[in-house]
Amino acid sequence: xxxxxxTLKVNGRARRVTxxxxxxxxxxxxxxxxxxxxxVGCDTSQCGACTVLINGQSAKSCTIFAAQVxxxxxxxxxxxxxxxxxxxxxxxxxxxxxLQCGYCTPGMxxxxxxxxxxxxxxxxxxxxxxxxxxxCRCTGYQHIVNAIQYAARKEMSQ
Amino acid sequence: MxxxxxxxxMVGERVRRREDPRLIQGRGTYVDDIKVAGMLHLAFxxxxxxxxxxxxxxxxxxxxxxxxxxxxxxxxxxETLGPMPILTPFPAPAHHSMATDTVRYSxxxxxxxxxxxxxxxxxAADAIVVEYEPLPAVVDPDRALAxxxxxxxxxxxxxxxxxxxxVALYVPAGTGVDPVAGTMDNTAIERAFDEAxxxxxxxxxxxxxxxxxxxxxxxxxxxxxGKETLTVWSSTQNPHMERNYLCGQFGLGQDQVRVIAPExxxxxxxxxxxxxxxxxxxxxxxxxxxxxxWIEDRSEAFVATTHGRDIVADLEIAAxxxxxxxxxxxxxxxxxxxxxxxxTALIPTLTNGMLSGVYNIPAIRSELYEVFTNKTPTDAYRxxxxxxxxxxxxxxxxxxxxxxxxxxxELRRKNFIQPEQFPFLTQAGNxxxxxxxxxxxxxxxxxxxxxxxxxERDAARAAGRIxxxxxxxxxxxxxxxxxxxxxxxxxxxxRVTATTGASSHxxxxxxxxxxxxxxxxxxxxxxxxxHHGDTQIVRAGTGTFGSRSQVAGGTALxxxxxxxxxxxxxFAAFMLGAExxxxxxxxxxxxxxxxxxxxxxxxxxxxxxxxxAYLGGGNAxxxxxxxxxxxxxxxxxxxxxxxxxxxxxxxHISMVEIDRDxxxxxxxxxxxxxxxxxxxxxxxxxxxxxxxxxxxxxQALMEGVVYDEDGQLITGSFMxxxxxxxxxxxxxxxxxxxTRSPHTPLGTKGxxxxxxxxxxxxxVNAAVDALSPFGVKHLDMPLRPEMLxxxxxxxxx
Numbered sequence: 001x002x003x004x005x006x007t008l009k010v011n012g013r014a015r016r017v018t019x020x021x022x023x024x025x026x027x028x029x030x031x032x033x034x035x036x037x038x039x040v041g042c043d044t045s046q047c048g049a050c051t052v053l054i055n056g057q058s059a060k061s062c063t064i065f066a067a068q069v070x071x072x073x074x075x076x077x078x079x080x081x082x083x084x085x086x087x088x089x090x091x092x093x094x095x096x097x098x099l100q101c102g103y104c105t106p107g108m109x110x111x112x113x114x115x116x117x118x119x120x121x122x123x124x125x126x127x128x129x130x131x132x133x134x135x136c137r138c139t140g141y142q143h144i145v146n147a148i149q150y151a152a153r154k155e156m157s158q
Numbered sequence: 159m160x161x162x163x164x165x166x167x168m169v170g171e172r173v174r175r176r177e178d179p180r181l182i183q184g185r186g187t188y189v190d191d192i193k194v195a196g197m198l199h200l201a202f203x204x205x206x207x208x209x210x211x212x213x214x215x216x217x218x219x220x221x222x223x224x225x226x227x228x229x230x231x232x233x234x235x236x237e238t239l240g241p242m243p244i245l246t247p248f249p250a251p252a253h254h255s256m257a258t259d260t261v262r263y264s265x266x267x268x269x270x271x272x273x274x275x276x277x278x279x280x281x282a283a284d285a286i287v288v289e290y291e292p293l294p295a296v297v298d299p300d301r302a303l304a305x306x307x308x309x310x311x312x313x314x315x316x317x318x319x320x321x322x323x324x325v326a327l328y329v330p331a332g333t334g335v336d337p338v339a340g341t342m343d344n345t346a347i348e349r350a351f352d353e354a355x356x357x358x359x360x361x362x363x364x365x366x367x368x369x370x371x372x373x374x375x376x377x378x379x380x381x382x383x384g385k386e387t388l389t390v391w392s393s394t395q396n397p398h399m400e401r402n403y404l405c406g407q408f409g410l411g412q413d414q415v416r417v418i419a420p421e422x423x424x425x426x427x428x429x430x431x432x433x434x435x436x437x438x439x440x441x442x443x444x445x446x447x448x449x450x451x452w453i454e455d456r457s458e459a460f461v462a463t464t465h466g467r468d469i470v471a472d473l474e475i476a477a478x479x480x481x482x483x484x485x486x487x488x489x490x491x492x493x494x495x496x497x498x499x500x501x502t503a504l505i506p507t508l509t510n511g512m513l514s515g516v517y518n519i520p521a522i523r524s525e526l527y528e529v530f531t532n533k534t535p536t537d538a539y540r541x542x543x544x545x546x547x548x549x550x551x552x553x554x555x556x557x558x559x560x561x562x563x564x565x566x567x568e569l570r571r572k573n574f575i576q577p578e579q580f581p582f583l584t585q586a587g588n589x590x591x592x593x594x595x596x597x598x599x600x601x602x603x604x605x606x607x608x609x610x611x612x613x614e615r616d617a618a619r620a621a622g623r624i625x626x627x628x629x630x631x632x633x634x635x636x637x638x639x640x641x642x643x644x645x646x647x648x649x650x651x652x653r654v655t656a657t658t659g660a661s662s663h664x665x666x667x668x669x670x671x672x673x674x675x676x677x678x679x680x681x682x683x684x685x686x687x688x689h690h691g692d693t694q695i696v697r698a699g700t701g702t703f704g705s706r707s708q709v710a711g712g713t714a715l716x717x718x719x720x721x722x723x724x725x726x727x728x729f730a731a732f733m734l735g736a737e738x739x740x741x742x743x744x745x746x747x748x749x750x751x752x753x754x755x756x757x758x759x760x761x762x763x764x765x766x767x768x769x770x771a772y773l774g775g776g777n778a779x780x781x782x783x784x785x786x787x788x789x790x791x792x793x794x795x796x797x798x799x800x801x802x803x804x805x806x807x808x809x810h811i812s813m814v815e816i817d818r819d820x821x822x823x824x825x826x827x828x829x830x831x832x833x834x835x836x837x838x839x840x841x842x843x844x845x846x847x848x849x850x851x852x853x854x855x856x857q858a859l860m861e862g863v864v865y866d867e868d869g870q871l872i873t874g875s876f877m878x879x880x881x882x883x884x885x886x887x888x889x890x891x892x893x894x895x896x897t898r899s900p901h902t903p904l905g906t907k908g909x910x911x912x913x914x915x916x917x918x919x920x921x922v923n924a925a926v927d928a929l930s931p932f933g934v935k936h937l938d939m940p941l942r943p944e945m946l947x948x949x950x951x952x953x954x955x
Binding site: 080 | 175185187188374842847876885887913
């Protein structure tokens with residue numbers, strides 16, 4: 001199948017790749033760029049394991065073609081910690097045991113970044129509602145909620 | 159609770175998980191993250207028919223596609239690959255990795271494509287055309303029992319010697335049943351019902367579920383000709399079992415096959431089984447001499463990964479009017495789907511074993527029928543047979559309490575097995591190791607504010623709201639599955655490298671197991687590395703399932719650790735000999751040092767002793783110096799199997815409200831008090847309970863695999879199969895009691911499945927309570943709004 005060039009700006013780095021027009025963003029990230037932290041948990045955009053940020057907004061990378069985000073700013077889990085320092089959300093997930101198998105975690109963290117950006121001081125119910133696009137089968141969500149509350153507290157105090 | 163013995167330091171601490179730094183940064187390596195040079199990709203053509211005879215398979219269009227390397231049909235593969243082995247000892251029909259002539263469930267693989275990339279493989283699989291002669295689909299388990307409308311395996315002869323039946327297995331259990339002699343004495347059970355002053359009788363269904371680990375299954379198989387080795391990366395809970403089965407299937411030695419379970423994204427029992435896709439991947443790699451990868455789509459997972467539960471019970475409880483239970487009788491029909499997988503036939507037999515619950519029931523009788531239907535095969539799913547059994551018992555006890563007008567908590571209390579009765583052999587056949595149920599019940603009632611909740615419910619009802627309270631008390635069997643293996647090596651620099659055959663897939667073994675060794679050796683947890691999930695690094699193993707890891711694996715690890723500790727003590731005693739007359743068994747390991755008990759000044763660091771041990775004794779023995787025997791070094795291993803199963807238990811209480819206009823059920827409160835024996839890491843135990851509760855509540859409220867009358871799966875995506883989301887739950891309120899198991903040195907029992915078992919009947923009991931003013935006595939799960947709304951409108955239950 002014909003290939004097209006696409007520029008993917010991921011975590012602040014521009015990479016030029018050639019791929020089939022039908023290549024999903026998640027596959028371009030994982031297969032072309034080797035950024036395997038973004039996971040595929042379903043093929044119908046319900047589970048949110050593949051959540052990334054596109055121009056700062058959370059989006060499911062399994063439901064968008066790589067060619068559609070040519071030139072856009074994409075952020076993935078690999079770029080969330082800076083200079084070896086964990087993001088408050090990553091810290092929260094660690095401190096509060098917000099993960100077990102870890103498969104949904106990158107998507108959860110990316111979705112939570114967007115959630116806290118829109119609402120820096122959410123109530124527990126707002127957090128639970130804000131995670132409606134992300135499934136976790138291990139944790140029962142309570143420690144994930146705690147993790148996001150931890151990050152919100154930390155970011156508010158900074 | 160008081161502890162009878164001093165636990166190693168670190169045990170009981172809320173240690174943050176050591177697995178997390180990689181996982182929260184996207185640096186975990188799951189199967190799909192692995193690439194092998196020259197690797198090709200597989201896609202399966204699956205049956206879109208529930209039951210049919212394959213007339214023809216046209217693979218020509220697929221084979222003509224650019225990038226397609228190979229296409230194999232089930233019949234072609236079967237020329238060189240036999241049927242899949244299973245673990246259960248009962249007769250079972252042959253089951254090939256891909257259908258050879260007949261398909262028996264929608265989604266059964268019929269052909270495989272090997273191509274240069276995943277997209278091409280999928281395109282080519284879609285281009286395969288299969289022609290079927292449709293056969294009647296067997297969907298209803300009651301009808302299946304009667305061979306209606308078809309028999310899946312006309313030539314199969316079951317354990318009763320019957321041919322031409324869908325009955326895969328029949329297992330009677332309970333009072334008067336002698337499984338060895340094959341005899342049944344009905345005296346006791348009939349007397350219980352003859353003497354009954356009240357009999358509860360209800361048909362209830364524990365519905366079919368999709369386990370739905372967030373990481374679908376996946377496998378990479380890499381056969382290397384010349385080296386004659388097979389390396390397999392598989393999303394499995396038990397790499398050693400997978401290795402052994404692959405070896406058996408391909409006639410390879412167990413030293414030729416390496417199975418690696420890298421990061422595994424959840425299992426919940428569904429990744430115990432060794433699936434057809436894994437055998438196919440290995441067969442293809444052997445054929446082409448290149449690595450191949452298969453990654454399951456979610457849509458495939460719903461049809462191709464084993465389902466769980468699906469048992470219907472006709473339950474009867476005989477009791478006196480004072481609430482004393484005299485007997486329990488049930489007929490169980492387990493709808494096991496189209497084939498028997500590794501453990502399929504075993505799972506419902508565990509339901510038989512749990513039918514005494516936490517109660518002293520003098521007579522029990524169960525007759526279990528497992529039937530084939532044209533559905534995805536069932537196998538283990540979190541709890542695996544125990545949630546079903548406890549659900550039936552706890553629903554039955556609740557119905558009895560309601561009929562008698564008794565407080566459901568007090569009815570339970572009245573029938574509890576008493577602490578002095580342990581070890582207690584139930585009439586269902588399980589030997590309970592230890593238990594003390596009343597303190598757990600009392601703590602749950604206290605934490606929930608049971609009496610206040612009742613007043614709150616009654617006030618809400620008076621105000622026109624539909625509110626209910628539910629309670630359930632569960633027990634489960636853990637530590638089963640035989641032995642586990644561990645090894646411990648102290649390195650020359652004093653760091654500790656250990657392996658465990660218990661293969662973690664989210665449970666946090668790298669943390670809890672390191673806590674055990676850190677406590678034993680008195681060294682920082684950071685100095686300990688736990689390896690798991692690789693048959694080349696971990697010399698032997700069974701795997702992680704059935705809440706067995708801490709019981710079997712943890713104990714094996716501590717036993718290996720103890721042996722190394724003895725060696726370390728001998729070397730330390732030798733080194734300290736000039737300063738003090740000391741014996742190895744007088745030393746203590748604390749704060750990174752080995753010291754004479756109570757005399758920190760007379761000590762050596764753990765690392766110094768390790769380094770010294772590696773120097774070797776040279777000519778010491780010849781010179782008459784009492785140098786410790788260095789021949790076994792600082793490396794030890796241990797196999798360990800518990801002397802008996804462990805039986806954790808707990809009490810869950812919930813309050814629910816049902817919207818009068820929409821039927822929507824809201825869980826207002828959930829209080830859980832669990833007793834898993836000694837707790838190694840409370841943080842991880844909480845996480846296990848939370849996750850279990852979520853799955854148990856999911857079953858009660860929303861999950862359910864649904865087939866139509868033609869055997870087509872209706873719930874084939876997360877759009878239709880309702881997995882609980884964060885907003886479906888309130889904040890769970892947890893607490894613990896501690897009743898140690900006599901079978902493990904630490905007194906641990908197991909916690910992985912607990913939450914799943916208690917919460918499900920607890921929620922249904924609450925919903926029935928809420929709707930009891932409408933005459934409702936029982937509700938089958940899931941408690942979807944439409945059904946509840948109909949009940950409110952006056953529909954009979």
